Amino acid sequence: MLSLKNISKSFGGIKAVNRCTFEVEENTITSLIGPNGAGKTTVFNIISGLIRADAGTIKLLKKNLTQMPAYKIAQAGISRTFQLTKVFRNMTIKDNLLIANNTDEQEMKQVLESVYLHKPLDTIASELSYGQQRLLELARALLKQHSLLMLDEPTAGVNPKIRQELKSILKNLKNKGKTVFLIEHDMEFVMDISDIVIVLNEGKVLKIGKPKEIIRDKKVLEAYLGK
Amino acid sequence: MIHEYLISFMTFTFIYIIIVESLNLSWGFTGLANLGHMFFVGIGAYASAILTLNGMPWYMAMIIAAVLACFLGVIIAAITVRLKGDYFQIVTLGLVFIAIAVSRNWVSLTRGALGLPGIPYITRNNFYFMIFAFILAGICTLFFYWLTNSETGKIFQAIRDDETAAAVLGKNTYAYKILSIGISTFFAGIAGSIYAHFIHFVDPTIFDLEFFVLILLFLIAGGLASIKGSIISIFALGILFDAIRFVVVSPELIGAVRNMLFMGILLIILIFKPRGIFGRVDV
Numbered sequence: 001m002l003s004l005k006n007i008s009k010s011f012g013g014i015k016a017v018n019r020c021t022f023e024v025e026e027n028t029i030t031s032l033i034g035p036n037g038a039g040k041t042t043v044f045n046i047i048s049g050l051i052r053a054d055a056g057t058i059k060l061l062k063k064n065l066t067q068m069p070a071y072k073i074a075q076a077g078i079s080r081t082f083q084l085t086k087v088f089r090n091m092t093i094k095d096n097l098l099i100a101n102n103t104d105e106q107e108m109k110q111v112l113e114s115v116y117l118h119k120p121l122d123t124i125a126s127e128l129s130y131g132q133q134r135l136l137e138l139a140r141a142l143l144k145q146h147s148l149l150m151l152d153e154p155t156a157g158v159n160p161k162i163r164q165e166l167k168s169i170l171k172n173l174k175n176k177g178k179t180v181f182l183i184e185h186d187m188e189f190v191m192d193i194s195d196i197v198i199v200l201n202e203g204k205v206l207k208i209g210k211p212k213e214i215i216r217d218k219k220v221l222e223a224y225l226g227k
Numbered sequence: 228m229i230h231e232y233l234i235s236f237m238t239f240t241f242i243y244i245i246i247v248e249s250l251n252l253s254w255g256f257t258g259l260a261n262l263g264h265m266f267f268v269g270i271g272a273y274a275s276a277i278l279t280l281n282g283m284p285w286y287m288a289m290i291i292a293a294v295l296a297c298f299l300g301v302i303i304a305a306i307t308v309r310l311k312g313d314y315f316q317i318v319t320l321g322l323v324f325i326a327i328a329v330s331r332n333w334v335s336l337t338r339g340a341l342g343l344p345g346i347p348y349i350t351r352n353n354f355y356f357m358i359f360a361f362i363l364a365g366i367c368t369l370f371f372y373w374l375t376n377s378e379t380g381k382i383f384q385a386i387r388d389d390e391t392a393a394a395v396l397g398k399n400t401y402a403y404k405i406l407s408i409g410i411s412t413f414f415a416g417i418a419g420s421i422y423a424h425f426i427h428f429v430d431p432t433i434f435d436l437e438f439f440v441l442i443l444l445f446l447i448a449g450g451l452a453s454i455k456g457s458i459i460s461i462f463a464l465g466i467l468f469d470a471i472r473f474v475v476v477s478p479e480l481i482g483a484v485r486n487m488l489f490m491g492i493l494l495i496i497l498i499f500k501p502r503g504i505f506g507r508v509d510v
Contacts, residue, residue: 048395074397086392088385090452090508099385100396102378144396 001026001179002047002148007056009042009203016042018203020056024148024196029170029180031190033214034200035224040183041083043200044152048080049073061147079146083153083183085133087125087140094121096136100144108143114172115139116165131158138169149173151182155189167193191215199223234353240465241360242422245367247445247457249414255451255508256375257407258387259308263319264442266326267296267412269433271419276343276429277336285349289420296416297409304408308401323434330431342430349424360421367414371454374410383407384452387508437486441468444493450506460504464492 002024009017017039024030032040045051047058049070058065065073088096097108108121117135119128125136134154141149154170155163163186170180170193184190190197191211199206199214201223207214214220246268253259271292278288307318330337337343350356374380382403385393390400423429432438448464449456468485475481501509 050391050395069399070391070394071397071399074395078395080395082392086389088388088392090388091381091384095381095384098378098381099393099398140396 001061002181003059004043004047005057005059007043007046007053007058009039009046009051009053015203017046017053020200020203020205022198022205022208024179024181026179027174027177028195029174029182029193030196030198031194032181032183032198032200033185033187033190034206037202038200038223039203040200041152042203044080044150044183047073048078048150074144077145077147078150079141079144079148080150081134081137081141081152081154083156085130085137087128087133087136089126090124092122092124093117093119093128093136096125096140097121097143100140103143111139111143115142115169116162131162134158135162135165138166142173147179149178149180151180153183153185155184155186163189187215231353234357236465236469238353238357238360238425240461241357241364242418242425243442243445243461243465244364244458245414245418245421246442247449247461248367248371248454249411249418250442250446251451251454251457252371252374252383252414253407253411254446255453255506256380256387257383257404258390258508259404259408260316261319261408261411262316262439263303263322264411264415265434265439266319266322267300267415268419268422269326269330269429270296270299271416272423272429272433273330273337273343273419274416275420276346276423279347279424280343280345285347285424289417289424292420293413293416296419297413300412300415301405301409304405308404308408323436323439326434327431330434337431340431342428344428346423346427346429348427356425360425363417363421367417368454368458375452375454379403379406387452440489440493444489447493447503447506447510448496450503451510452507453503453505456503456505 005021007017007020008015020043032043034040042051046053049068049072052067060076060078063076065076068076088099093112094105094108097111105121112119115135115138117132117139119132125133128136138151138154154166167189173180194211196208197211197214198208199220206223207217207220250261250264253261274292274295275288278291279285303322307315310318331339349359382393382398385398386400386403394400445461445464446457449460468488471485471488472481475484496503497510
């Protein structure tokens with residue numbers, strides 16, 4: 001579904017992403033993991049058009065997204081959330097969702113229900129707790145028309161209850177035939193929900209495999225724990 | 228006498244409503260702190276003055292003035308809206324200084340510091356002019372109320388809150404920001420045109436920061452992203468500022484006292500009520 005070929009990006013003299021090549025298959029949950037500074041968020045930002053790659057190509061369902069602006073990539077079918085939540089703080093839940101998709105209130109309520117956010121539509125986003133804002137951001141990403149959902153550290157800063165809810169939300173999405181690509185630091189979470197895990201280290205793909213293969217891989221352990 | 232005074236006060240109030248609401252669209256609703264808003268008001272005033280002094284009917288001149296202000300707004304926005312935060316403000320503030328220099332030095336067109344007197348009347352009856360200004364302010368208010376509650380208006384507000392998030396939801400934020408500035412400057416041009424036809428004179432002082440500070444005070448006191456707040460603050464502070472002339476005995480002190488009052492109120496609001504009276508976002 002999504003394919004990256006030889007994607008590279010440098011910031012000054014630092015190679016944040018170095019000839020990165022991988023694919024995300026349809027109807028899977030694929031996790032992108034790696035130590036801090038491995039280039040995970042940079043890869044996400046390149047895919048969603050917030051950063052331009054220096055080299056390489058990105059395709060979504062065979063459509064070339066390389067060098068497209070962010071809004072066109074979003075229109076092409078990529079929906080995403082951020083490591084630091086980006087809700088429209090001064091707007092209501094309803095208006096936040098309306099920006100994603102100008103649909104009726106019934107559908108909005110269904111999406112909120114599906115992410116376990118039980119708040120009235122006229123609640124101002126800034127009045128929600130951090131965890132609830134994450135859920136609102138997820139609801140917004142779900143409501144937007146998409147073929148690929150990208151989540152950047154969805155469990156960061158949320159309480160264990162919401163973390164469990166997120167797990168079941170993602171599993172439900174997969175059961176509905178959706179494709180999810182996520183960055184995550186919580187290994188237990190990753191191993192529990194992922195079909196495929198991609199390990200990134202120093203901007204390069206270190207290993208791609210099933211969770212059980214990844215957890216036993218020597219190179220991966222070295223990258224995380226050191227030699 | 229009192230009657231004429233009230234008519235004049237109300238007419239200025241309606242003109243201020245158009246200026247403040249149009250600034251509120253770009254600043255309060257879209258997050259584009261356009262410090263050069265008076266540039267577009269001035270363009271509207273000068274264009275309308277020059278055209279009507281050369282024989283064009285006022286209504287055609289007003290439309291051309293508004294379209295010209297809008298056109299310049301769109302061009303400038305296309306170049307500047309990619310700038311972030313302070314840089315956008317500095318560039319737009321620079322427009323005002325360019326306008327002051329041009330209007331002072333392009334003597335063959337603007338008569339320089341002498342200004343353009345004798346701008347033709349729309350009507351010689353000031354009461355009718357006040358009604359005319361009221362209708363335009365009413366249309367402007369209804370339009371902005373409709374716009375800010377429409378999908379486009381919501382996208383403006385989303386851009387203000389988080390432009391990156393709006394972009395990844397498929398919104399062409401660059402185009403929407405230009406649209407916001409374009410609409411805002413169109414109404415600024417209309418306000419400038421009415422202003423010129425009301426006082427029958429325009430000179431480079433229209434671009435003065437003192438005028439802009441007054442507009443800014445109305446906007447901030449009422450609250451960013453609040454149309455109701457803008458209207459109430461213009462009426463309330465307008466009455467307060469005009470009352471000074473009846474309280475301060477020495478006429479030469481009126482200006483200084485009024486400026487001190489501007490700054491005092493602005494400071495108090497920014498410290499104790501940073502969202503203004505009805506505002507929904509921080510300044």
